[in-house]
Amino acid sequence: MRRAAAEIALSAGVLGLGAFAAVVTATLPGEGGYAGFGPNFVPAVVSAGLLATGAWLLWEALAGGWRNRGEPEAGAEHPFHASAFWWITAGLAAHMALIGWAGFVVAGTVLFACVARGFGSARAARDAALGFALSLAVFAFFVKLLNVNLPAGWLQPLLGSAGI
Amino acid sequence: MGETLNALLHGFAVALTPMNLLWGFIGVTVGTAVGVLPGVGPALTVAMLLPLTVKLDPTGALIMFAGIYYGAMFGGSTTTILLNTPGESASIATALEGNKMAKRGRAGPALATAAIGSFVAGTIATALLTLLAPLVVEIALKFGPAEYFALMVFAFTTVAAVLGSSTARGLASLFLGLLFGLVGIDGQTGAPRFAFGVPELLDGIDVVVLAVGLFAVGEALYMAAYTSRLPETMEQLSGSLMMSKEDWKRSWPAWLRATGIGFPFGTIPAGGAEIPTFLSYAVEKKLSKHPEEFGKGAIEGVAGPEAANNASATGVLVPLLTLGIPTSATAAILLGAFQNYGIQPGPLLFQSQADLVWGLIASLYVGNVLLLILNLPLVGIWVKVLQIPRPMLYGGILVFATLGAYSLHQSWVDLVTLYVFGLLGFAMRRFDIPVAPSVIGLILGPIAETQFRRALSISQGDASVFLTQPISAAFLAVTALLVVVPWVLRRRARKLPTESA
Numbered sequence: 235m236r237r238a239a240a241e242i243a244l245s246a247g248v249l250g251l252g253a254f255a256a257v258v259t260a261t262l263p264g265e266g267g268y269a270g271f272g273p274n275f276v277p278a279v280v281s282a283g284l285l286a287t288g289a290w291l292l293w294e295a296l297a298g299g300w301r302n303r304g305e306p307e308a309g310a311e312h313p314f315h316a317s318a319f320w321w322i323t324a325g326l327a328a329h330m331a332l333i334g335w336a337g338f339v340v341a342g343t344v345l346f347a348c349v350a351r352g353f354g355s356a357r358a359a360r361d362a363a364l365g366f367a368l369s370l371a372v373f374a375f376f377v378k379l380l381n382v383n384l385p386a387g388w389l390q391p392l393l394g395s396a397g398i
Numbered sequence: 399m400g401e402t403l404n405a406l407l408h409g410f411a412v413a414l415t416p417m418n419l420l421w422g423f424i425g426v427t428v429g430t431a432v433g434v435l436p437g438v439g440p441a442l443t444v445a446m447l448l449p450l451t452v453k454l455d456p457t458g459a460l461i462m463f464a465g466i467y468y469g470a471m472f473g474g475s476t477t478t479i480l481l482n483t484p485g486e487s488a489s490i491a492t493a494l495e496g497n498k499m500a501k502r503g504r505a506g507p508a509l510a511t512a513a514i515g516s517f518v519a520g521t522i523a524t525a526l527l528t529l530l531a532p533l534v535v536e537i538a539l540k541f542g543p544a545e546y547f548a549l550m551v552f553a554f555t556t557v558a559a560v561l562g563s564s565t566a567r568g569l570a571s572l573f574l575g576l577l578f579g580l581v582g583i584d585g586q587t588g589a590p591r592f593a594f595g596v597p598e599l600l601d602g603i604d605v606v607v608l609a610v611g612l613f614a615v616g617e618a619l620y621m622a623a624y625t626s627r628l629p630e631t632m633e634q635l636s637g638s639l640m641m642s643k644e645d646w647k648r649s650w651p652a653w654l655r656a657t658g659i660g661f662p663f664g665t666i667p668a669g670g671a672e673i674p675t676f677l678s679y680a681v682e683k684k685l686s687k688h689p690e691e692f693g694k695g696a697i698e699g700v701a702g703p704e705a706a707n708n709a710s711a712t713g714v715l716v717p718l719l720t721l722g723i724p725t726s727a728t729a730a731i732l733l734g735a736f737q738n739y740g741i742q743p744g745p746l747l748f749q750s751q752a753d754l755v756w757g758l759i760a761s762l763y764v765g766n767v768l769l770l771i772l773n774l775p776l777v778g779i780w781v782k783v784l785q786i787p788r789p790m791l792y793g794g795i796l797v798f799a800t801l802g803a804y805s806l807h808q809s810w811v812d813l814v815t816l817y818v819f820g821l822l823g824f825a826m827r828r829f830d831i832p833v834a835p836s837v838i839g840l841i842l843g844p845i846a847e848t849q850f851r852r853a854l855s856i857s858q859g860d861a862s863v864f865l866t867q868p869i870s871a872a873f874l875a876v877t878a879l880l881v882v883v884p885w886v887l888r889r890r891a892r893k894l895p896t897e898s899a
Contacts, residue, residue, distance in 0.1 A: 244829060248570050255577055255592075263589050269851045270859025273584040273591060276847045280580060283573040290566045302563040303830045318622035322796075326615070326820070329800055330813040338804075342797045349796050350789035352622045361789065368794055372801065380453050382805055 241300050245291035252284030321352030337387020342369030402532050409756025413461060413764050421458045422761050425465020426472075426768045433473025434780045435791060436481055437621060439489075440711070441728040441837070442613035443470035445606050446798050448735055449805050456739040457754050461761040463735055467728065468520065468765045471711050472773055475512040475704050476780050480505060480633050488671035488707050491679040495692065495699030500633035502695050507641045509777060511649045511697055512704040514641075517770040519657040519705035523712035524762045526661055531748070531759070534720040538745035543853035544863050546721075548873035550846040553667040553723050555877045558835040560884065561668060567831045574822075575839025578603045585844065586851050598811040605734035605841050607803045609727065611816045612833050614799035616823020618792045623824075635781050639774055645697050652682050652701035660706035664713020667725040671710040678706035712762065719743050719755060723842065727834040730841045737841075 259277040266272035294300050325348025332341035346365025347358055355361055373393070376382040386393040412418060428450070432443045447466050451459035478489040479496035492512065499508040541549070558572035559565045581592040582602030593599040641649065656678040663674040682698040683689060692699055717723045722744040724730040736743050741751070748755050773780075786794075803816040826833055857863035865871045 241829065244825060248574075251574075251577070258592055262591055263587070265587070266851070266859070267587075267855065268858055269586075269854035271851055271854055273587050273589045276576075276843075276850070277580050277591060280573055280576045280843075283569065284577065287566055287570040287573055291570060294566060300564065300567065300829070315623050319619055322619055322622050323817075325796070326800070326813070326817050330810045330817075333800075333804060333813070334810055338801075342800075345800065346793035346797055349618065349622075349793040352618075353789035353792055355787075355789035361793065364790060365793060365797070369797060372797065376449070376801070376805075380450070382449065382452060383808060384801075384805070385808070 238295065238299060241295035242292065245288055245295050247288075248284055248291060249288030252281050252286075252288050255284055256281035318352045318354070321348050325349050325352065333385060333387075335385075335387055337389050338373050338384040339366065339369040339389050339393075340387055342366075342372070402528060405532075405752060405756045406528055406760060408753070409758070409760035410763075412457060412753050412757030413760035418458055418461050418757065418761065419764070421454065421462040422465045422764055423768060425462035426469040426765050426772060427465075429466035429469020430473040430769070430773065430776075430780065431469075431783060432466075433470030434476050434783045435473075435786070435795070436477050436784065436788075437617055437791075438470075438795065439474060439613065439728075440467060440470035441609055441726075441731055442617075443473075444728055444731045444735070445609035446614065446795075446802055448606050448731070448738075449802050451735070452805075456741060457757050459739065460735070460754065460758050463732060464758055464761050465765045465768070467711070467732065468708075468762070468769060471708055472513065472516055472769050473780065475516065475707075476509060476773075476777065477784060479508045479512065479700070480635065480781065480784060482633075488675050488710075490672075491675040491703035492700055492707070494679065494703075495696050496704075497633065498693070498695035499697065499700060500635075500695075504695060504697075505633055505635045506639040507645050507697060508695075508700050509635075510639050510641045510774060511645065511701045513770065513773050515649060515653045515656070515701045515705040516708040517766050518653045519660065519709040520712055520766040520769075521763065522654075522657045523661045523664075523709040524759070524766065527712055527716055527762070528759055530665070530716055531720050534716060535745040535748045538721050541721075541745075541869065542867070543849040543856065544867045544870040545873070547846055547849040547853055548864055548870035548877075549721065550723065550842055550849065552873045552877045552880075553717075553725065553842065554835075554839065554846070555880060556667040557725065557838055558832075560880050561673070562832045563830065567829075568835055571826070571832050572835035572839045575608075575836035576843040578608060578836070579840045579843030585848055596811060598807050598809050598815075601807070602844075603815065603840060604803075604806055604812075605731055605837065607806070607812055607816050608819055608840050609731050609837055610799045610802055611819025612823035612826065612836070614795055615816060615820025616827055618796055619820055619824040620827045621788070621792065632784060635777065639777065641697075648686075648688075648697050649701040651685075652678075652698040653705040655681060655685075656702040656705035657709040660709030661713040663706075664710035664725070665716040667717070667723070671707045671726070674706040674710045675703040678702035715762075719747070719758075720745060722845065724838055727837040730834075730837045733841050 259274050259281050262274035262277060264272040264274045325345045329341045329345040332344060343362055343365040346368060347361040350361040373384055377384055428447060429443055432438055433440060444466055451462055474489050475492055478493045479500050482493050482497035496508045554572055558568040562568045581599050583590050583600055590600055659678050660674040679699055679702060682702040683692045686696060686698050688696060714726050714729045717725055718729045718733060722742055724733045800813060803812045806812050853863055864874060
C-alpha cells in the first residue's frame with residue numbers, strides 16, 4: 235500500500251515537473267534564425283516528454299503498480315530508519331551553512347560526525363576527531379598542493395593565508 | 399594499418415614520458431583504492447576524483463583519468479569477491495561465483511583470475527580499440543550535424559527505452575537528465591534557460607554534481623536508511639593467491655570468450671557492462687565441464703564476467719573517443735572531464751590532437767600492465783581498505799563528494815543542488831529507476847541540441863533533412879525498429895494465449 239502511494243507520488247512528481255518545465259518554456263524566446271527552431275524548441279520537447287512519461291507512470295501506478303520492478307536487493311524488506319536519513323540530511327545542511335564562514339575543515343568535521351552518527355556510530359567525539367583529521371588533510375592537500383581555493387574560515391589564524 | 403601503428407608508437411612516446419607515467423601510476427593506484435571502497439562504483443570514483451586533476455595539462459589529466467577508470471574497475475572486483483556487495487550492476491555476475499569461492503577458502507585464486515583476466519581482456523580490447531578507432535573515425539568524418547543528431551537519438555533510445563526493466567522509467571530518467579541539461583545559457587543564442595537568475599545555474603549543471611549526488615549522496619541516504627543496522631560479513635583472504643594448473647586451464651578460454659562478448663557490447667549503446675557480464679556467465683555455465691560447481695564457486699564464473707566487464711569498459715571508449723558519444727554513466731563523466739579542458743571528443747580530435755588521443759590509448763596498455771603488477775602484491779592493502787567501518791567510510795565519501803561540488807563555484811548553491819540530486823538518487827535506487835539515462839541525458843542532451851539546430855540551420859529550417867540524408871535516415875529507422883519490434887512482439891505474445899483459449 236505504501237509502495238503504491240509512493241509510486242503515485244513519484245509519477246505525479248514527474249508530471250508536475252513536466253508542467254513546470256512547460257510553463258518556463260512558454261517564457262523562453264522562440265526566435266530561431268536560419269534554423270527556424272529557437273531556444274524554446276528542445277525545452278518544449280523535453281516538457282512534453284516529461285508530461286507523457288509522467289502520465290504513463292501514473293497510469294501504471296494506478297493500474298496495478300509500476301511494471302517489472304526488480305526487488306531492490308539488500309534492504310528492500312528492511313524497515314526505513316528515519317533517524318539515519320535525517321542525520322545525514324542534517325549533516326549536509328550544516329555543511330552548507332557552515333562552509334562559507336566557518337570554513338572547509340569545520341564544516342567537514344560536522345558533516346563527517348553527522349554521517350557517522352547516521353550510520354550507527356555512537357562515539358561522537360572520536361568521529362569528530364577523525365572528521366577533523368581527514369578534513370584538515372584534504373584541505374592541506376588541495377590548498378597547498380593543488381592550489382584549489384577552499385575557505386579556511388575560523389581556522390584562518392591557524393592555517394595561514396593559503397585559504398580564502 | 400602502418401599509419402595506425404605509427405600513431406600508436408607516437409602515443410607510447412607520449413604516455414611513457416616520466417611525468418605521464420607518474421600520472422598514470424597515481425591514477426591506477428588512487429582509482430583502485432577508491433574503487434575498492436564498498437558502494438563506490440567506477441562512475442562515482444571517476445566523478446569524485448575529478449577535482450584532483452584540475453592543475454594538470456590535458457594529456458596528463460586524461461592519462462590519469464584513464465588510470466582511475468581502469469583502477470576503479472579492478473578495485474571493484476576485489477570488493478565483490480570478498481564482500482559480496484557489488485558496487486555496480488556489472489559486478490553482480492562476478493559476485494555469484496566469486497563470493498562463493500571466497501567462502502570456500504579460495505579467495506586467492508578468485509582474485510587472481512579476476513586480476514589476470516582483467517589484464518588479458520583489457521589488453522586485447524585495447525588492441526581492438528587501436529584497430530577499430532581509425533576506421534570509425536574515417537566513417538565519422540563523413541558525418542554532418544544531421545547524422546550526429548540521428549546517432550544521438552539512437553543512443554538515447556537504446557539506453558533509456560530498449561534496455562532496462564521498464565521503458566517508462568527509463569524514459570522518465572532520460573527526460574529528467576535532458577531537463578537538467580537545459581539549465582544554463584543556450585549555446586546557440588546566449589539566452590538563459592531554467593536558471594531563474596541564479597548565477598551558479600547559468601553555468602549549467604555540472605555532470606560531477608549530478609553523478610556525485612546520485613551515486614554518493616543518494617547511496618549514503620539509501621544505505622543509512624535501509625542497511626546500516628545490518629550485520630556484515632567479510633570473507634577472509636587466506637592461503638595462496640596462486641592459481642593451480644587446473645585453474646589456469648579453466649580460466650583461459652573463459653577470458654578469451656568473455657573478451658569477445660564484452661568488447662562489442664561496449665562499443666554499442668547497450669547500457670554498459672551489465673548485459674555482457676551476465677551473458678558471459680551464462681555461456682561459461684553452459685560450456686563448463688564442471689557445471690555442477692556453478693553456484694558453489696566455479697572459477698570460470700569469475701574469470702568470464704570479470705574479463706567481459708573490462709573488455710566492455712574498453713569498448714565503451716570507441717564511441718566516446720571517435721564519436722563523442724558516451725554509452726555508460728562512467729563514459730558520460732569522462733566526457734565531462736574532456737569538456738572541462740575544452741576538448742570535444744570526436745573524429746576531428748584524432749587529427750587536431752593526435753598526441754593527446756594516441757597518448758591516451760597508449761596509456762591504456764600501460765595502465766593494464768601497471769594494474770597487473772600492482773594489484774596482486776598490494777591485495778593486503780586493499781583488504782585493509784575494505785575493513786573501514788561503514789560510519790567512517792560514508793563520512794569520508796561525503797566529505798569528498800561535497801568538496802567536488804563546492805569547488806566548482808565556491809558556493810553553497812552547488813551543495814543544495816547536490817543534496818537535491820541525492821534525494822533523487824535515493825528515490826531512483828528505492829524504486830528501481832535507472833540512473834544512467836539521466837547522466838547520459840545531461841551531458842549528451844546539449845550536444846544533441848546543438849547538432850539538431852545546426853542541421854536545421856544548414857537546411858534553412860527544413861526538418862525533412864533528417865530523413866533525406868541516407869545515414870541519418872538509417873539511424874532513425876533502426877531506432878524506430880528497436881522501439882516498435884519489441885512492443886509488437888510483446889503484444890503478440892500476450893494475444894496468443896487468449897486466442898488459443
